[in-house]
Amino acid sequence: DTAVSQTPKYLVTQMGNDKSIKCEQNLGHDTMYWYKQDSKKFLKIMFSYNNKELIINETVPNRFSPKSPDKAHLNLHINSLELGDSAVYFCASSQGGLGRGHSSGNTIYFGEGSWLTVV
Amino acid sequence: AQSVTQPDIHITVSEGASLELRCNYSYGATPYLFWYVQSPGQGLQLLLKYFSGDTLVQGIKGFEAEFKRSQSSFNLRKPSVHWSDAAEYFCAVGARSNTGKLIFGQGTTLQVKP
Numbered sequence: 001d002t003a004v005s006q007t008p009k010y011l012v013t014q015m016g017n018d019k020s021i022k023c024e025q026n027l028g029h030d031t032m033y034w035y036k037q038d039s040k041k042f043l044k045i046m047f048s049y050n051n052k053e054l055i056i057n058e059t060v061p062n063r064f065s066p067k068s069p070d071k072a073h074l075n076l077h078i079n080s081l082e083l084g085d086s087a088v089y090f091c092a093s094s095q096g097g098l099g100r101g102h103s104s105g106n107t108i109y110f111g112e113g114s115w116l117t118v119v
Numbered sequence: 120a121q122s123v124t125q126p127d128i129h130i131t132v133s134e135g136a137s138l139e140l141r142c143n144y145s146y147g148a149t150p151y152l153f154w155y156v157q158s159p160g161q162g163l164q165l166l167l168k169y170f171s172g173d174t175l176v177q178g179i180k181g182f183e184a185e186f187k188r189s190q191s192s193f194n195l196r197k198p199s200v201h202w203s204d205a206a207e208y209f210c211a212v213g214a215r216s217n218t219g220k221l222i223f224g225q226g227t228t229l230q231v232k233p
Contacts, residue, residue: 004162031219041207043163043223056218090162094219108219110155112162 003027004111006091012117013081020077021114023091031055031096032074033108034066037088046089049074050096081118088113121146123212125224132200133232140195140227142210150212152193153221154184157207166208169193180204205231 004025013019025032033056034046048056052068063079074093078085091111122145132138144150152169167178174186184195193210210224 033219035221041226043209043211043221043226045220048219056220092163096219106219107165107168108153108213108221109165110163 004091004093004109006089006111006114008114009112010115010117012119015081015083015118017081018077018079019081019116020075021089021091021116022073022075023111024073025091025093025109025111026072027093027095027109029093029095029109030071031094032068032071033092033094034074034076035090035092035110037090037113039087043090047074047076078116083118086116086118088115090114121150121212121214121222123210123222123224125208125210125227127227128225129228129230131230131232134202135199138195138197138200138204138229140208140210140229142193142195142224144191144193144210144212146191146212148215149188151215152184152186153211153213154178154182154193154195155209155211155223156180157209157226159206163209166195200229200231202231202233205229 006023031050033048037043046060047066049068065077068074090113092108094106094108124143154166155163166182167176169176169186177183182197208227211221213221
């Protein structure tokens with residue numbers, strides 16, 4: 001079973017459309033993330049949710065709206081898609097953040113990515 | 120500001136040769152350190168991580184990395200590269216907090232010659 005799964009894996013859509021990417025994790029984690037990888041392969045965090053509450057929002061345009069219906073799901077909805085939104089979007093999860101009092105720390109597990117192309 | 124630099128954008132090695140991928144970070148304190156690998160068209164897989172203790176950490180697929188505080192480095196090494204190691208490698212740092220935010224380097228593309 002895939003630990004962090006995203007759908008769809010590939011998405012081609014026209015400018016101005018609204019689209020969603022879904023993410024589910026079966027690891028029992030309480031923290032989930034969205035990262036964006038641009039055309040230069042640079043990875044940057046967009047959002048982080050802990051127990052369905054938003055804890056990180058990295059100055060992402062408000063056309064991007066994450067929604068966490070429960071701890072196991074974090075969906076990303078994008079309104080009015082623009083050419084610059086073309087990227088790979090990675091969902092990830094962990095049990096708490098990195099410093100949950102464990103000397104060994106925590107690991108962030110990534111999904112396989114969703115390749116979004118806006119034309 | 121926190122940052123991660125991977126000085127080598129692209130590296131080509133022959134199969135069976137040794138490998139070292141460089142990673143330097145800028146951070147106010149000792150961060151958590153990670154190496155991830157991304158195969159073409161695939162997601163990110165954790166190779167290894169450093170949180171505390173022994174500064175030489177072992178990972179999967181025969182990789183190891185050494186944390187050198189004095190040099191702010193966390194270089195990834197493998198004694199003998201296999202063709203299947205061709206991929207994109209990312210170094211990342213994370214704050215010792217509960218946010219779980221990772222800051223990634225630009226990545227190093229590894230090509231393996233037969």
